[in-house]
Structures are given as structure tokens and as C-alpha cells.
Amino acid sequence: MRATLIYGRGDVRVEEVPDPVLAAPTDAIVRVTRACVCGSDLHRYRGMEPVAEGLRIGHEFMGVVEDTGADVRSVKRGDVVLVPFLWTDNSCDFCRDGLHGSCRNGGRWAMNGLDGGQGEAARVPQADGTLIKLPVGADDPVIPSVMALSDVLPTGHHAAVTAAVGKGSTVAVIGDGAVGLSAVLSAARLGAERIVLLGRHRARTDLGRRFGATDVVPERGEEAVAAVRALTGGDGTPHVLECVGNTAAFETALGVVRDGGTISRVGVPQYAEARLDFDVFMRNITITGGVAPARRYIPELLAEVLDGTIAPGEMFDLSVGLDDVPAGFRAMNDREALKVLVRP
Amino acid sequence: MRATLIYGRGDVRVEEVPDPVLAAPTDAIVRVTRACVCGSDLHRYRGMEPVAEGLRIGHEFMGVVEDTGADVRSVKRGDVVLVPFLWTDNSCDFCRDGLHGSCRNGGRWAMNGLDGGQGEAARVPQADGTLIKLPVGADDPVIPSVMALSDVLPTGHHAAVTAAVGKGSTVAVIGDGAVGLSAVLSAARLGAERIVLLGRHRARTDLGRRFGATDVVPERGEEAVAAVRALTGGDGTPHVLECVGNTAAFETALGVVRDGGTISRVGVPQYAEARLDFDVFMRNITITGGVAPARRYIPELLAEVLDGTIAPGEMFDLSVGLDDVPAGFRAMNDREALKVLVRP
Numbered sequence: 001m002r003a004t005l006i007y008g009r010g011d012v013r014v015e016e017v018p019d020p021v022l023a024a025p026t027d028a029i030v031r032v033t034r035a036c037v038c039g040s041d042l043h044r045y046r047g048m049e050p051v052a053e054g055l056r057i058g059h060e061f062m063g064v065v066e067d068t069g070a071d072v073r074s075v076k077r078g079d080v081v082l083v084p085f086l087w088t089d090n091s092c093d094f095c096r097d098g099l100h101g102s103c104r105n106g107g108r109w110a111m112n113g114l115d116g117g118q119g120e121a122a123r124v125p126q127a128d129g130t131l132i133k134l135p136v137g138a139d140d141p142v143i144p145s146v147m148a149l150s151d152v153l154p155t156g157h158h159a160a161v162t163a164a165v166g167k168g169s170t171v172a173v174i175g176d177g178a179v180g181l182s183a184v185l186s187a188a189r190l191g192a193e194r195i196v197l198l199g200r201h202r203a204r205t206d207l208g209r210r211f212g213a214t215d216v217v218p219e220r221g222e223e224a225v226a227a228v229r230a231l232t233g234g235d236g237t238p239h240v241l242e243c244v245g246n247t248a249a250f251e252t253a254l255g256v257v258r259d260g261g262t263i264s265r266v267g268v269p270q271y272a273e274a275r276l277d278f279d280v281f282m283r284n285i286t287i288t289g290g291v292a293p294a295r296r297y298i299p300e301l302l303a304e305v306l307d308g309t310i311a312p313g314e315m316f317d318l319s320v321g322l323d324d325v326p327a328g329f330r331a332m333n334d335r336e337a338l339k340v341l342v343r344p
Numbered sequence: 345m346r347a348t349l350i351y352g353r354g355d356v357r358v359e360e361v362p363d364p365v366l367a368a369p370t371d372a373i374v375r376v377t378r379a380c381v382c383g384s385d386l387h388r389y390r391g392m393e394p395v396a397e398g399l400r401i402g403h404e405f406m407g408v409v410e411d412t413g414a415d416v417r418s419v420k421r422g423d424v425v426l427v428p429f430l431w432t433d434n435s436c437d438f439c440r441d442g443l444h445g446s447c448r449n450g451g452r453w454a455m456n457g458l459d460g461g462q463g464e465a466a467r468v469p470q471a472d473g474t475l476i477k478l479p480v481g482a483d484d485p486v487i488p489s490v491m492a493l494s495d496v497l498p499t500g501h502h503a504a505v506t507a508a509v510g511k512g513s514t515v516a517v518i519g520d521g522a523v524g525l526s527a528v529l530s531a532a533r534l535g536a537e538r539i540v541l542l543g544r545h546r547a548r549t550d551l552g553r554r555f556g557a558t559d560v561v562p563e564r565g566e567e568a569v570a571a572v573r574a575l576t577g578g579d580g581t582p583h584v585l586e587c588v589g590n591t592a593a594f595e596t597a598l599g600v601v602r603d604g605g606t607i608s609r610v611g612v613p614q615y616a617e618a619r620l621d622f623d624v625f626m627r628n629i630t631i632t633g634g635v636a637p638a639r640r641y642i643p644e645l646l647a648e649v650l651d652g653t654i655a656p657g658e659m660f661d662l663s664v665g666l667d668d669v670p671a672g673f674r675a676m677n678d679r680e681a682l683k684v685l686v687r688p
Binding site for chain 2: 094097099102162250259260268269271272273274275276277280281282283284285286287288290291
């Protein structure tokens with residue numbers, strides 16, 4: 001089959017790779033009908049040292065079940081399934097605690113010999129715990145919104161949940177990428193009254209307003225902090241959803257958070273250390289968040305996608321075939337596209 | 345009057361300073377009957393560059409009201425009062441939220457011309473919001489336990505509260521100083537079932553056991569992490585109370601915390617940055633805590649001190665007069681004393 005490989009900074013190729021085969025009785029083989037390019041894929045696209053053998057890539061996908069191992073009970077050949085960005089048994093103590101990122105029998109796509117999502121097919125370990133059977137066809141018009149449930153919407157939702165956003169909350173969302181916009185949508189869905197979106201790309205912040213942002217702050221750095229504080233009586237917001245993952249975004253988060261408030265980080269950190277100094281201590285700032293347990297949130301969010309309450313699929317503004325995945329990376333990297341849908 | 349000044353590393357002196365006088369109608373003058381040396385005083389004792397004019401020091405004290413400004417309503421001359429380690433109006437929106445460290449009209453002792461606690465008397469701003477009138481005499485046998493309420497017990501309690509310790513919790517407490525032992529006592533009081541105390545000073549960890557520690561881990565660094573994990577089925581503890589404030593303690597906290605768990609920092613951080621990397625992100629670790637709102641917790645804790653439910657005063661193992669405060673610093677710095685009570 002054909003699949004996407006990354007060879008280094010700016011070097012993504014679609015090449016022939018071995019077809020997936022069942023390796024354990026809990027596996028399923030899924031023919032991929034849609035995949036996405038994720039903002040976190042761009043971290044490697046921007047910074048990875050060259051490698052001689054390309055690495056598989058992609059962790060957001062859906063498809064049709066082609067085969068199942070002997071122990072798989074919840075899906076069968078022909079089922080249309082959504083695949084979360086982590087595979088999990090959905091039954092260990094960590095999963096039962098809603099912490100699927102720490103699943104005792106789970107892991108990440110495109111690692112340790114596993115397929116990535118940006119290819120024609122994938123072997124799915126722990127199929128019963130991982131796959132969500134969809135009640136719609138693989139080409140249903142709602143599919144782009146369903147695809148947002150593989151990663152970005154649950155990730156934005158995780159930011160809002162872990163930052164304890166609720167009815168009447170005042171929230172700052174840092175970043176107008178797909179995760180930031182998902183965080184806006186999630187905060188609005190949870191009842192936030194005021195949602196300040198920090199972003200400077202007009203098309204994105206306009207979509208952010210449609211998703212529920214009440215204010216947009218296009219400034220950066222200290223000017224952004226001053227603007228958010230000006231909007232909030234000088235004190236900042238009790239809830240900050242940090243959806244970028246670099247040091248500048250973390251500093252902005254510390255600048256806009258109200259004393260006693262919470263910063264939830266859902267942008268994969270591109271730093272090893274961050275400021276947790278006397279000032280952060282005296283202000284009683286809480287840092288929370290982390291990798292989202294998408295599998296836990298999908299049933300609840302899927303119901304609202306299917307009944308039309310939310311339409312996160314509006315984020316996809318470019319659709320490419322498998323051979324054009326490299327062009328999709330380029331478009332996202334150059335900020336010409338917000339979120340790329342792949343149709344293998 | 346006489347008061348304690350610090351001139352640099354290892355250089356604490358008791359000298360003549362101006363008598364305090366009422367400066368605002370909300371002030372009170374308190375004659376100090378007891379003070380303490382705090383572990384955080386030792387940070388300067390260990391690292392402060394020499395200064396030509398000594399700096400006032402001390403933030404844990406109690407005493408007898410000598411005079412009050414025209415607007416003071418809650419205390420009067422002759423009242424025996426406990427003084428929290430921050431002064432606050434106890435009425436602004438931050439204080440009403442229980443975040444006294446961010447009081448809009450509060451601050452720290454021994455700063456900006458204010459007296460420190462280690463002296464014969466002090467001017468107390470915002471007397472109505474700061475002082476707690478005590479129903480016992482200044483020399484009552486319960487006074488050492490009352491003095492623990494000025495800072496260390498509320499600080500340990502803040503660690504337990506912000507880390508969401510409750511009935512049946514499994515908790516690790518890092519540090520066997522007065523704050524660490526206070527955190528043990530607080531966790532036990534809140535219903536923790538298992539309390540692992542990380543400390544290597546036998547007299548202190550023995551007191552920790554009396555305060556409720558179920559296990560003591562004397563190892564340090566990676567060995568301590570391995571020991572705590574061995575005690576907890578390999579996974580670590582969901583609640584970690586970091587009561588030291590240096591990078592090694594923070595790293596130990598990251599090592600012993602269970603995935604999805606919370607580290608509450610109440611040791612004043614002696615670092616500017618700390619590890620918040622991909623590993624911390626993937627494990628969904630929450631970092632919380634900060635300076636404790638002692639004024640908020642004191643009424644609840646004082647009631648239990650007065651009825652004998654808790655006896656945090658057991659931590660005081662050295663008592664000195666004002667002239668011997670320098671010897672008290674030395675004893676605490678050399679770990680000969682756990683906690684020093686000063687009787688001016």
C-alpha cells in the first residue's frame with residue numbers, strides 16, 4: 001500500500017510500504033477513508049533532523065474495517081469507524097479513570113512498527129478499546145466534523161475540562177490553530193460567558209467568533225497580555241487554554257491568567273522547562289492539561305456532531321488526495337490552510 | 345525597640361530600631377510575645393549577598409495589642425492576637441475567593457518599611473483583616489500549637505487542599521521540615537489513608553509518623569522515586585505535596601506522582617524554571633499550590649488546636665530569647681533544630 005513518510009525538515013513523501021496484517025487477536029485492519037494533517041505533525045516538519053529511512057506519520061484517521069482478529073467483538077468487516085489519535089484498551093484502571101493517554105495497553109500511532117494514519121490502511125491494536133463505530137456512511141456530509149473528533153476537538157475540550165471551564169466562565173484561548181478554535185468551541189459548549197481568543201489570522205479568528213469567541217486579541221507577547229488585562233478589569237482570566245505549545249505561548253498564558261487561575265496546556269510542549277518561579281508561586285497559578293483522552297470524550301461530542309449541535313468540520317479548509325499530502329503539509333506550514341483533510 | 349536584622353549570608357543581628365507608630369487609622373501596634381524562625385528565612389541566611397544596612401526579618405508572630413487606629417473595630421488594647429504571615433484586608437474579592445496572597449490591600453512583613461516579626465513590636469496594617477483574636481492568654485500551654493498556625497500548618501494544609509487530598513487518598517509528602525510535617529498532619533486530618541513521608545532525619549520522621557505518616561522513605565533522588573513506586577504498585581501517588589522548594593524536590597515530585605496526579609508546591613521555589621516537558625505533558629501532571637492563604641484557614645485549624653484535636657506545636661524543639669535569634673538561625677540551618685520559637 002501507499003503511505004506518508006517523513007524524512008526530515010520539510011521532506012514528506014508518499015511511498016510504497018508493506019500492507020498491514022493482523023498481528024494479534026485483538027487487532028483490526030482498517031482501510032483509511034479520511035485522515036488529517038495535525039499541527040503537531042508540523043513540529044517534525046519544521047525541526048526534524050534528516051533520516052535515511054523515512055518515518056511513518058499521521059495519527060488522525062477513520063475508515064472501514066477490512067478484517068478483525070479472533071477476539072474483536074465490537075466491530076466487524078464493513079463497519080465505518082473513527083480512530084482516536086491514541087490507541088487504548090479503554091478498560092484498564094487508567095482508562096477507567098479517564099486517563100487514556102496512560103493506558104496500560106495503549107500507545108501512539110506511527111511508532112514502534114505501527115502504521116500512521118496518513119496512508120491507505122492501518123493495523124489497529126486493541127480494536128475493541130480503540131475504534132468507535134459510526135452510524136453514518138464513510139462519505140456522509142457530516143464526516144469532516146466527525147474527523148475533528150479524532151484529535152483536535154477532544155484536545156480543545158480537554159483544555160476546557162481540565163481548566164474547569166463552566167457556566168459563566170471567563171476564558172482566554174491562546175492560539176488560533178485548529179486546537180485553539182476547538183478550545184473556543186468547547187469552552188462555549190461548557191457555558192463560558194466570555195471567551196477571549198488570542199490569534200492574528202483573520203479567517204481563523206472569524207471562525208473562532210462563529211465558534212463562540214466574544215473577543216479577539218491579535219496582539220502578541222506583552223501587548224497581548226496588556227490587551228487581555230484591559231478587557232478583564234486588569235486582572236486577567238481565571239481560565240487559560242494554551243493551545244500552541246511554545247515558550248512564548250506559555251509566557252503569554254502566565255501573563256493573562258488571573259491570580260489563583262488555571263492554565264491548561266494542550267499544545268504539545270516544544271520546550272523542556274518553563275517558568276515556575278516565585279511570581280507564579282505567589283500568584284497561586286495552577287498548570288494542568290496534557291495529552292487528551294480523546295476516546296473518553298468522543299461519545300459525548302459525537303452525539304452533538306451527529307445531531308448538528310456543533311460543526312467543528314468547518315475548520316477543514318483544504319482537502320487533498322494521498323499523493324498530495326506533501327502539499328498539504330506545505331499549505332499548513334505556510335498557514336495557507338488551517339486544517340487539511342486527506343482522502344486516500 | 346530591638347529587632348532582628350539580616351546583613352547577608354549567615355549574618356543575623358539583633359539591634360535597636362525605631363519603635364513602631366500608628367501610620368493609618370486601620371493600623372494596630374502589637375507587642376510581640378512569640379515569633380518563629382521559618383525555613384524560608386533560611387533561604388536568605390544561606391544565600392543573601394551582604395548589605396550595608398540590615399534588612400528586617402521574620403513573618404510568624406503573635407502578641408498583645410498595644411494601640412489601635414481610629415478605624416480598627418475587631419481588636420482592642422490588651423487583646424492577645426495571632427498574626428498570619430501575610431497581612432490582608434480579608435475583604436477584597438481575592439480574599440473573598442480565599443486567595444489572601446493576592447489581597448488588593450495586603451502584603452508581606454519586613455518589606456517596604458514594615459516591621460518583621462522577630463522583634464519586640466510591630467505595626468500591623470489592615471488590623472481588622474489581619475489579626476485573629478485569641479481566646480487564650482499569651483502564655484497558655486497551647487501557644488506553641490497556636491504559633492504553628494501563623495504559617496507552617498496553614499501552608500501544609502494549603503498543599504493538601506490544593507492537591508485535593510481527601511478521604512482515602514494516597515499521598516507523598518516531600519520534605520521533613522516543619523512545612524512537610526504540617527502537610528502530613530493536614531493530609532491525615534483530611535482523611536488520607538496512606539501518607540508516604542520522604543525525609544531522612546529520624547527525629548523528624550518519627551514526629552511525622554505521630555502526625556499520621558504511614559511510611560517513611562529516607563532515600564533521595566532516583567532511589568526515593570523507586571522506593572515510593574515500590575510502595576505503590578509501581579505507579580506512584582496521585583497527590584504529591586512538595587514542601588521543600590528546590591529543583592531536586594520538584595524532580596522527585598515528578599518522579600513519584602502517578603500519571604494524572606497533582607503536585608502541590610508550597611516550598612518557596614528557589615528556581616526560576618522547572619521541567620514541564622513532553623513527559624509531564626503526556627502524563628497529564630497538574631502543578632498547583634503556591635503561597636498559602638493562612639488567614640482563610642486559621643479559624644478552622646485554630647478550633648482544632650484549642651480543643652486538642654491537633655497539636656502542631658510539637659514541632660518546636662528549640663526556644664530562644666530575642667538576643668539569641670542568631671543562634672536560633674544557626675541551629676535551624678545546621679538542622680540541629682526543626683523549628684525555633686522566639687520569646688522576645
